[in-house]
Amino acid sequence: MRRILSVLMVLAPVLVAPTPAFADEGDVTWTVRTASNSYGADRSSYSYSVNPSGTAKDAMIVANRGKDPLTLAVYAADGLTAETGQLDLHARNDKPTGIGAWLTTGGGTIAVQPGRTVTVPFTVSVPANATPGDYVGGIVTSLTQPDQAQGINVERRLGIRIKLRVGGALTPNVAIENLHVDYHGTWNPFSKGDATVSYTIHNTGNTAQSAQQAVAVAGPFGWFRTSSAQPAASPELLPGESWRMTVPVEGVTPALWAGATTTLTPLLTDASGSISPLPAVVATAHGPAVPWTLVVVLVVLVALVIASRFLRVRRKAREDARVQQAVEQALAQV
Known part of the structure; x- marks a missing residue:
């Protein structure tokens, strides 16, 4: 049995709208884009707000830019935040629990002639018992070809992101977990050292969120407070996801005992795309800072x-x- 290697995954939001997502390898080339309809024209991705038991109907346009006919698989998959901080999609054989399970198309494959386009209608049907909050996934076109030299099947995927907000009570929340501070001294007995503050950002709410971050280290009673350089905002985390952070803090006074304070300001994106800061979350941990x-x-x-x-x-x-x-x-x- 051949192993399947997925070598290409493109999500339309990474491109500047209205440029379509595009796959090209040799003579095999195709593009995908959103259809123009009541949801809008020249969209870079799909975004819906649907109540439980509700549906959203839309379509994707697939164009064959190559010289040969194409037969592509079409399916949906749930999203996840990759180690790079970018949105990725689960593999086709991973069991979906959200958009990947709720999106249906007219069929599992499409045939696209050279120079022609095919419209792929799809429906997102939200179950009656769906938990309110944010879901992210994608609709994917896939071409699997054998690589005789490697003895594997190579899957090339091209898709468009789908963000779905299920109606109901929204409970945005993030937590700071596993907070630690480690002091690193120098050979100079009278100089300051550095500290490393590590922690996990855990999205414990039901909305997709990123967070602005601030980290500081101080001695007893808040003396000799030193702030780190401004860390970049975390990637947007889906409900239940975590992101590990390690932040260096330079110029820390070794006052025998150090307290690290991490402050997160969650950022919530509403249905219109506006970003709003939420009340800050603060956590503190202590550790030795011995010269x-x-x-x-x-x-x-x-x-x-x-x-x-x-x-x-x-x-x-x-x-x-x-x-x-x-x-x-x-x-x-x-």
Whole structure:
């Protein structure tokens, strides 16, 4: 059985509208774009607000720019945030639970003649028991071809993003989890060091959100507060997703104990595309910030002082003993 390797995934929103998404390899070329209808013209992606038990009907236009007829698979998939921070789609054989399960087309494949276009109508049917909130996925066209040299099937995918907001109570919320601070000193016993603050941003609400971030480290009682360079906003996280952050903070005073404070300002995008900041979320963690080089220097100095005092006492004891012996000898001769 051949293994399937997915080598191309393009989502239309990454391109500047109204340029269609486009796949090209040799003589096989096709494009996809949104249809012009009551939802709008020249859209870069699909966006719907639908209540439970409701539907949204739309269409995708597929054009064959090559010289040969094309037979393409058409299917839907749920979205996810990739390690790069960009939107990606689950593989075709991953079991969908959202848009990938709710979107249906007229058939599983389409045939497109050279120089022609095919309209692919589809329907998004939201179940009655769907949880309110945001869902992201995509409608995908796919071409699978054998690679005889590698012994695998190569799947090339081209799709358009779909963002769906299911009506009901929206509960946007993010949490800061697994917050840690680590201090890193220098060889110079009197210089400041650096700290590393790490934490996880967890979207615990039911809306897609990104977050502006601010990180600072301070000593006891808030003394010697130092802020990091402004971290970039997190990628937009889907409900339930997490994003791990590691932020360096330079010029931290080693005051024996350090407190790291992370502040997140969630950013919520509404149905019109407007972005609104939400109340900030703050978390604090503590850890040692010991200037170990200075501690070693102090330990050595203390050891030298103790050793010097011990040697003085020992010399005095020897001198006293010598004097006492001389006195005793003198008295014995009288």
